[in-house]
Amino acid sequence: MFENLSVERELERAGVPLFAWNEPIKLDGGRAQQILQRRINQSVTEYEVFNALELSWGGICTHVREGWNIGRPPYGYNLRRIRHPxxxxxSKGLTKSRLEPHGSKAEVVNQMAHWRYYEWLGYETITDLLNADPExxxxxxxxxxxxxxxxxSKSAVTDMLLNPKYTGYQVYNRRSASTGRRTFKDPSxxxxxxxxxxxxxIPKWMFDEMYARRRAHAGSRDGGDRDSHVQTCRTYVLRGRVFCGCRRRMSGVCRGTGGTRTYYMCWPKPIRVGHSGWYPEHPTTLYVREEVFLDGxxxxxxTGCSVRTVATSSPPISPLARIMRCRSARLSAISFSGESTTSPDASEMCSTRVATAPS
Incomplete structure (x- = not known):
């Protein structure tokens, strides 16, 4: 409506008369009736446009809620054509489609989810593993x-592991192209x-956990080898696998003469400490000796730890791999008392929490 009025005002200032298709052509006399008729026409036209958009959107939502597929099938699935209801x-030959697994490609998706969930591998590492065996x-x-x-490619792996269609549900309206580039919308x-x-x-519970922690791996590369930076001179045994009680990843540092003592440090940005959702009692800097974690x-x-078994089509992981490689086995009992540099009893200090399917 605003655009129409703007054009109309510009034409009036230029001395160009404007008439609707059902207006009488009058260049003299009163214009009130003409303006009323024109505004009614504009309002009806705008109503028809929005009504058509709403009906179209409602039809698409009904189509999805009934479980019918839209667009190209994701990797690992084939389309199964079904006679239109x-x-x-x-009678015109139109059909609808549902998804069905594609044997070998479906196993690839299972393997990718296994690497991501149980071994906490990054998208780039998963991409390298896939490219290492293209057959x-x-x-x-x-x-x-x-x-x-x-x-x-890394983007293809990321999109696949964040695609909720692999949970068995049909999902629509995940992305927005209104900003000029495809961005994810809020899951709500x-x-x-x-x-x-x-x-x-991919089981629904596994997808939910992977999506919730999708950014927890950001900024941390996989593997324990030395970084390619020229100033890198050491590695850390538990690099990227130790988390503070505030849910931040702790970084390794060395202290003492010649860097003989290894610590893991949590040093949140001062602007974040004390904000809503964080820990106001968090000290400015928290250090924990590496020996504390290794002893635990x-x-x-x-002594062994109680870990519920998870039904999966992939080979089982050894307890050592669960503890050392799965980042969900976080050492979560780090206190903020300032006494974390001393080694408490291991049974009180450490606890493994391996994420499993809800019982």
Missing amino acids: NPLRA RYPSPLPYGAKRARGAW LWVWSSEPSHEPL ISHLLR
């Missing part, structure tokens, strides 16, 4: 054949099917 459209892990094909690179705006519509490749892990390995 509307007899009139079915076992065939790369996805893009929409345009000319864009095919014949290899996995996603449209989900009322119930699972196809076989899941050794104690757990000697």
Whole structure:
């Protein structure tokens, strides 16, 4: 409406008369009736536009809530065509589609979720593992054949592991293109099917946990090898695997003459300490000796820890791998009392928390 009025005012200032299709052409006399008729026409037109958009959106949401697929199937799935439920459209040859697993490619998705959830591997590391065996892990094909690179990319791996369709549900309205680039919308705006519509490749509980902690790995590379920076002179045994009670990843530092004492430090930015959602009792800097963690892990390995088994199609992981490689086994009992540089009893200091399926 605003754009129409702006154009109308510009034409009036230029001396150009404007008439609607059902207005009488009058260049003299009163204009009130003409303006009223014109505004009614504009309002009805705007109503029709918004009504058509709302009906279209409602139809798409109903289509998704009933479990029908929209667009190209994700990697690991094939389309299964089904006769259209509307007899009139079915007589014209129209169909609807659901998803069904694609044997070997579905196993690739399972393996990727296994690496990400149980071993906490980053997207880049998963990409390298997939590209190392292209026959076992065939790369996805893009929409345009000319864009095919014949290899996995980090963006493709990220999009797949963040795609909720692998949980067995149909999901729509995940991305927005209104800003000029495709960005993720808030999950509360996603449209989900009322119930699972196809076989899941990633359990729903596993996807929810991976999505919730998707940024926890940011800024930390995989592996314990030395960084490529020229000033790097040492590595840390538990690099990237120790978290403070405030949920921040602790970084390794060395202190003492010649750097003989290794600590893991939590040093949050001063602007964040005490803000809502953080820990106001958090000290400015928290140091914990590496021996404290190693003693606790050794104690757990000697005495064993209770870990619920998880049904999965992938090979099981040894208890050592669960403790040392799975970052969800966080040493979460770090206190803020300032006494963390002394080694408490291992049974009180350390606790492993391996994320499993809800019972």
